[in-house]
Amino acid sequence: xxxxxxxxxxxxxxxxxxxxxxxxxxxxxxxxxxxxxxxxxxxxxxxxxxxxxxxxxxxxxxxxxxxxxxxxxxxxxxxxxxxxxxxxxxxxxxxxxxxxxxxxxxxxxxxxxxxxxxxxxxxxxxxxxxxxxxxxxxxxxxxxxxxxxxxxxxxxxxxxxxxxxxxxxxxxxxxxxxxxxxxxxxxxxxxxxxxxxxxxxxxxxxxxxxxxxxxxxxxxxxxxxxxxxxxxxxxxxxxxxxxxxxxxxxxxxxxxxxxxxxxxxxxxxxxxxxxxxxxxxxxxxxxxxxxxxxxxxxxxxxxxxxxxxxxxxxxxxxxxxxxxxxxxxxxxxxxxxxxxxxxxxxxxxxxxxxxxxxxxxxxxxxxxxxxxxxxxxxxxxxxxxxxxxxxxxxxxxxxxxxxxxxxxxxxxxxxxxxxxxxxxxxxxxxxxxxxxxxxxxxxxxxxxxxxxxxxxxxxxxxxxxxxxxxxxxxxxxxxxxxxxxxxxxxxxxxxxxxxxxxxxxxxxxxxxxxxxxxxxxxxxxxxxxxxxxxxxxxxxxxxxxxxxxxxxxx
Amino acid sequence: xxxxxxxxxxxxxxxxxxxxxxxxxxxxxxxxxxxxxxxxxxxxxxxxxxxxxxxxxxxxxxxxxxxxxxxxxxxxxxxxxxxxxxxxxxxxxxxxxxxxxxxxxxxxxxxxxxxxxxxxxxxxxxxxxxxxxxxxxxxxxxxxxxxxxxxxxxxxxxxxxxxxxxxxxxxxxxxxxxxxxxxxxxxxxxxxxxxxxxxxxxxxxxxxxxxxxxxxxxxxxxxxxxxxxxxxxxxxxxxxxxxxxxxxxxxxxxxxxxxxxxxxxxxxxxxxxxxxxxxxxxxxxxxxxxxxxxxxxxxxxxxxxxxxxxxxxxxxxxxxxxxxxxxxx
Numbered sequence: 001x002x003x004x005x006x007x008x009x010x011x012x013x014x015x016x017x018x019x020x021x022x023x024x025x026x027x028x029x030x031x032x033x034x035x036x037x038x039x040x041x042x043x044x045x046x047x048x049x050x051x052x053x054x055x056x057x058x059x060x061x062x063x064x065x066x067x068x069x070x071x072x073x074x075x076x077x078x079x080x081x082x083x084x085x086x087x088x089x090x091x092x093x094x095x096x097x098x099x100x101x102x103x104x105x106x107x108x109x110x111x112x113x114x115x116x117x118x119x120x121x122x123x124x125x126x127x128x129x130x131x132x133x134x135x136x137x138x139x140x141x142x143x144x145x146x147x148x149x150x151x152x153x154x155x156x157x158x159x160x161x162x163x164x165x166x167x168x169x170x171x172x173x174x175x176x177x178x179x180x181x182x183x184x185x186x187x188x189x190x191x192x193x194x195x196x197x198x199x200x201x202x203x204x205x206x207x208x209x210x211x212x213x214x215x216x217x218x219x220x221x222x223x224x225x226x227x228x229x230x231x232x233x234x235x236x237x238x239x240x241x242x243x244x245x246x247x248x249x250x251x252x253x254x255x256x257x258x259x260x261x262x263x264x265x266x267x268x269x270x271x272x273x274x275x276x277x278x279x280x281x282x283x284x285x286x287x288x289x290x291x292x293x294x295x296x297x298x299x300x301x302x303x304x305x306x307x308x309x310x311x312x313x314x315x316x317x318x319x320x321x322x323x324x325x326x327x328x329x330x331x332x333x334x335x336x337x338x339x340x341x342x343x344x345x346x347x348x349x350x351x352x353x354x355x356x357x358x359x360x361x362x363x364x365x366x367x368x369x370x371x372x373x374x375x376x377x378x379x380x381x382x383x384x385x386x387x388x389x390x391x392x393x394x395x396x397x398x399x400x401x402x403x404x405x406x407x408x409x410x411x412x413x414x415x416x417x418x419x420x421x422x423x424x425x426x427x428x429x430x431x432x433x434x435x436x437x438x439x440x441x442x443x444x445x446x447x448x449x450x451x452x453x454x455x456x457x458x459x460x461x462x463x464x465x466x467x468x469x470x471x472x473x474x475x476x477x478x479x480x481x482x483x484x485x486x487x488x489x490x491x492x493x494x495x496x497x498x499x500x501x502x503x504x505x506x507x508x509x510x511x512x513x514x515x516x517x518x519x520x521x522x523x524x525x526x527x528x529x530x531x532x533x534x535x536x537x538x539x540x541x542x543x544x545x546x547x548x549x550x551x552x553x554x
Numbered sequence: 555x556x557x558x559x560x561x562x563x564x565x566x567x568x569x570x571x572x573x574x575x576x577x578x579x580x581x582x583x584x585x586x587x588x589x590x591x592x593x594x595x596x597x598x599x600x601x602x603x604x605x606x607x608x609x610x611x612x613x614x615x616x617x618x619x620x621x622x623x624x625x626x627x628x629x630x631x632x633x634x635x636x637x638x639x640x641x642x643x644x645x646x647x648x649x650x651x652x653x654x655x656x657x658x659x660x661x662x663x664x665x666x667x668x669x670x671x672x673x674x675x676x677x678x679x680x681x682x683x684x685x686x687x688x689x690x691x692x693x694x695x696x697x698x699x700x701x702x703x704x705x706x707x708x709x710x711x712x713x714x715x716x717x718x719x720x721x722x723x724x725x726x727x728x729x730x731x732x733x734x735x736x737x738x739x740x741x742x743x744x745x746x747x748x749x750x751x752x753x754x755x756x757x758x759x760x761x762x763x764x765x766x767x768x769x770x771x772x773x774x775x776x777x778x779x780x781x782x783x784x785x786x787x788x789x790x791x792x793x794x795x796x797x798x799x800x801x802x803x804x805x806x807x808x809x810x811x812x813x814x815x816x817x818x819x820x821x822x823x824x825x826x827x828x829x830x831x832x833x834x835x836x837x838x839x840x841x842x843x844x845x846x847x848x849x850x851x852x853x854x855x856x857x858x859x860x861x862x863x864x865x866x867x868x869x870x871x872x873x874x875x876x877x878x879x880x881x882x883x
Contacts, residue, residue: 216729242829
């Protein structure tokens with residue numbers, strides 16, 4: 001008997017032509033709609049991109065640094081920097097540091113007005129400092145530690161008193177102490193929750209116009225009444241991008257003219273692509289911090305060897321490190337081999353005569369041999385005189401990927417000189433333990449860390465290596481502590497410069513920490529719509545000067 | 555009968571929801587790192603950790619982070635009962651406002667891509683399942699398997715590079731351009747939606763297609779298909795009136811289950827397109843250890859998943875007469 005056979009007839013796919021036409025027509029229609037606001041805003045509007053979110057738009061909502069990006073448009077401090085970070089007058093046209101270094105008297109410009117038309121007075125200055133202290137706003141961190149009081153001498157003269165004689169250090173940190181209007185904020189008890197529309201009123205070069213939370217874009221119009229003159233551009237549109245990739249694509253495509261983020265340079269890995277892009281300049285400038293350093297843990301090493309041996313070991317480590325490899329790997333070659341003096345060339349008091357660090361494995365081996373740290377059991381690792389191995393861990397801050405990568409490379413480089421340096425496995429994957437090791441217990445042998453611009457500005461990096469109040473280092477040498485105090489408590493800029501030079505001499509002789517690279521930082525911008533950008537050391541075009549130097553391209 | 559069945563399911567979802575509240579709370583607190591790092595900024599936080607641990611302790615007290623976890627949980631539950639999701643550490647805004655704002659933009663991506671993905675996937679899956687081993691089947695299956703195997707973010711980046719950057723047909727990122735209003739705004743949003751919706755739809759189509767195709771192939775050998783044919787029905791009627799209805803059951807489950815995963819799947823797409831939706835909100839909350847925001851976001855996602863599952867259960871009852879008759883649970 002023949003079995004019933006299942007025969008399936010194919011069904012023809014009949015997608016109507018009409019459907020296809022509708023799809024194509026929709027795509028064409030969508031594609032013809034203007035893609036950005038470039039057409040609306042005109043040529044004298046600078047379009048800037050950021051990867052730091054700023055939703056909602058309010059002076060104190062975001063802290064501490066995201067807010068600096070846009071506060072810098074609307075607000076100014078008493079002083080500002082030029083492109084090489086020299087102090088220039090701003091809201092204060094003149095100042096005088098007292099002989100004892102504990103106070104600075106500021107003469108304010110007399111024609112400064114808030115965006116709502118009211119005059120800026122010394123009362124606003126006093127109010128700003130007191131308000132910041134009262135509300136513990138982190139943006140005031142740089143000076144609040146030493147802030148004592150402000151006395152108003154007249155409508156346009158105020159004296160700022162510090163608790164310690166730190167006149168020069170205080171002055172250099174005031175650039176980011178943005179002055180706020182007393183008549184608005186004196187009635188606001190909780191600034192971080194304040195949503196008033198006048199929350200963005202400042203006396204800076206741009207006036208806040210609007211914020212579009214859906215488009216994640218804000219617009220600032222030039223302030224024609226700005227006391228230093230009207231900016232050379234009509235407006236700045238400031239747009240948020242979720243990732244560095246999408247922001248840089250927008251830059252290459254011409255959707256934005258520049259990236260604009262406070263101390264958030266574009267990583268070197270993007271340099272090659274950007275360098276090939278049409279009408280894009282890399283905006284490479286020397287860094288003001290130290291991107292990567294190597295900090296010795298005195299406590300742990302001094303348990304392993306004596307003071308004199310440890311000093312020679314530090315010397316050997318400095319020769320074992322291949323600095324150029326670090327520069328190439330972390331910054332794609334955009335940087336330079338640092339000097340033994342640690343402090344980067346952008347800092348006040350940098351001494352260019354201090355010799356550069358040197359990668360010399362022969363010298364490293366020679367020093368270790370002379371110390372008697374020999375590989376007695378021929379296992380590839382040197383032994384200490386007591387027979388134990390010259391073995392130690394290297395701790396990176398686990399939340400910094402570049403530091404973790406650099407740590408692995410450093411371990412390999414030190415191994416080449418017979419040291420068993422290994423990544424600190426205990427802290428990997430345990431951020432809490434890592435924080436505790438680096439900042440509380442400080443029981444690391446070597447830490448691959450960094451110095452922020454603040455660390456350099458504050459005390460020439462002493463904050464990273466000295467074991468003293470206000471620092472989290474491990475070196476308790478009284479000489480170092482004295483030198484760091486000299487920098488912190490310098491009364492004048494000249495005295496500060498001298499103190500920084502002396503500190504560099506110490507760094508060079510003793511090597512309590514080693515700069516692994518002096519990086520160049522990239523703040524790319526387009527050159528087809530605007531020219532004559534002012535690119536500030538360390539911060540790129542994120543500075544007030546650029547709004548006055550920009551020239552529209554024909 | 556149906557009412558009892560659905561009520562039992564509903565009760566089960568309530569218990570699941572309560573368990574999820576606890577899980578979300580305790581698991582998020584197991585993450586290493588302190589929210590204060592983000593609140594204060596890295597540099598200030600580390601300086602305080604090193605120099606002024608007592609100030610950090612005060613801040614921990616201020617944010618209630620020093621209390622025992624169980625106590626924090628009770629406070630959280632009490633606030634939840636008062637419909638208070640809390641205040642975001644990072645955004646300094648009430649969480650309910652934040653989530654409502656972000657959720658609508660995520661749904662704007664997810665709903666069209668889910669609906670389109672389900673319809674196209676079901677249609678083509680059924681068609682090629684019915685005509686399996688045909689040329690059409692080979693082409694569709696190979697292509698959609700290829701799409702299915704691509705990571706979300708990679709496909710998104712490919713779309714951005716090709717259609718937005720090189721061909722300049724669409725915007726690179728964002729939800730809309732600043733300054734647009736009214737109808738212009740609507741069109742602008744549609745233009746910005748085109749690429750992310752296309753990416754999500756492509757991925758949904760590929761997934762649903764494979765499920766549907768497999769389901770149809772499996773059902774084709776069933777007796778009721780033979781009966782339908784024996785009745786002299788046209789092939790198209792057999793497929794769309796008999797086979798498709800039965801093959802839909804696994805797809806309904808998959809779409810419902812997928813709803814929750816789509817929020818996480820959309821996360822990467824949202825990041826690539828700088829789309830300010832729920833995905834990026836959750837990501838930011840995790841990075842900032844913003845516990846209240848994390849709890850609120852996951853709670854909303856959990857609600858969406860449970861609701862989708864409940865709807866799937868209802869649809870199951872509608873689609874499957876055996877359930878209505880109480881044959882299975």
